[in-house]
Amino acid sequence: MIIIDRRKALTLMGAAAVASTLATPALSQSRKIRVGALRFTSHSATFIAVVRGYFKDAGLDVELKFFQAATPMAVAIASGDVDYAVTAVSGGLVSLADKGAIKVIGGALSEEAGIDGQKILASDKAFQAGLTSPAALDGKTFGITTAGSSFHFMGSQVAAKEGASVTFKPLQKVGAIIGALKSGQIDAWSIVPHIAKPLAGSGKVHIIGNISDYLPNYQVTTVFTSAKNAADERSMTQDFLGAFSKGVDDYNAAMVDKTLGDDGMNEMVDLIHKYVYADRPREKAAKSIINGSMRLNAGAALNVSSVEDQLNWFKSEDLVGKDIKLDTLVDASYVKTI
Secondary structure (H helix, E strand, O other): OOOOOHHHHOOOOOOOOOOOOOOHHHHOOEEEEEEEOOOOOOHHHHHHHHHHOOHHHOOOOEEEEOOOOOOHHHHHHHOOOOOOEEEOOOOHHHHHOOOOOOEEOOOEEOOOOOOOOOOEEHHHHHHHOOOOOOHHHOEEEEOOOOOOHHHHHHHHHHHHOOOOOOEEEEEOOOHHHHHHOOOOOOOOEOOOOHHHHHHHHHOEEEEEEEHHOOOOOOOEEEEEEEEHHHHHOOOHHHHHHHHHHHHHHHHHHHHHOOOOHHHHHHHHHHHOHHHOOOOOOOHHHHHHHHHHHOOOOHHOOOOOHHHHHHHHHHHOOOOOOOOHHHHHEOOOOOOOOO
């Protein structure tokens, strides 16, 4: 469980809203905010909203702050270093919500039937020894960043449905998990397709299943903010979600529904490449970016049932307090819930 200074976590952020008989639009305030992100295609809505001026049009001057993992980003929201971010539900996130520091306010990435999603992987060593499907996971090791991470949740759900006993190996960072999987130090892992498919192409890793077969409609990542912003900065938070949702629409049209044709997809790949695989030549990065095209939630709609299922699992594993309620974690007043 993550422990933070409560006073630091609830530090007031930004200037106070201007009081008047009419709500002051964010457009007139030009509020400067910091938005947390990972360099994953699943964070593309944020990148699009920055590049295409959707945040600026909403009166928000956005500074992006990049992280290597989800938990430090959650801590940054709680401490006031970042205003909004997208991340998976984790034990650390729930614990911060229980401290009154953060709130989930929307949905981002989702598993959807018929759309390529997160893959279950096996090392070549384990694959050659018989781990050719999740049904053979019994007795195997499964890589995770930390206990209570989304990787831990996914692996546990797959193992439970296969009746398998799995040993989870915390390796802290995605890069460390990749190295351990390729070298055969762990047997299995699950990850988004833009990472899974290139790994499988190396021959050192094999795709053996899909998370969607075990967790249909899984709310993979959520949009979240500080409890202070959710409660007291409604105009700014609504403006953020509105601009973010425009980015979602653009991404889904170009990369998932493909209604904009090849030109639209290529333009979107160029935009995303500024942030994802930016160290690779465009021609090499494009395939991975396209492979990572999973559905983002239109309007930042939130699958509350999926979030509640995740919360209940954290509680059942004693990773968070038993008495935490869904509304402690989620402020469902901002977006459509499904």
